Amino acid sequence: MGLSEHDQNIIDELERRLLAEDPEFVEGLSQPSVHRRSLRLLLCGLGFLALGIALLAIALLMHSVPLGVVAFLAMVSGGYGATLPAAMAGLRRPGTTAGSKSHSTPA
Incomplete structure (x- = not known):
């Protein structure tokens, strides 16, 4: 059931x-949420870990030492990326801290 024209005008x-x-x-509402970006970061990290x-x-x-080194680096970077806190991943807006709000009212 759609909205009436009056209701749509009120929403607009x-x-x-x-x-x-x-x-x-x-x-802030139009940008991807922090949770979605955190989930994406976690999944990418786990993917690198599995790789x-x-x-x-x-x-x-294959008894290949260079490939073993590449595998180790992939596992370390995947584990690090999967456990990286949201603040260090650049998911917070610049200029905000953990306890502050992203929008403030002028005094």
Whole structure:
């Protein structure tokens, strides 16, 4: 069931007011959430970790030391990336700290 024209007009007006009053908040809502970016970082890290383990198995079968080194580096970087805190990954906005809010009201 769709919205009536009156309801849609009210929603459009609310959007315009919100954009006029707090554009930083609206911009923050339009960007990917921290949780989604953290999940993506975790999955990429786990992917590199799995790739490193597979490469290590191949290196052991082939008796290849250079491939073993590459596998080790992939595992270390994957483990580091999977456990990297959100603050160190650049997921916080510049100029904010853990306890501060991203938008403030002027005094």
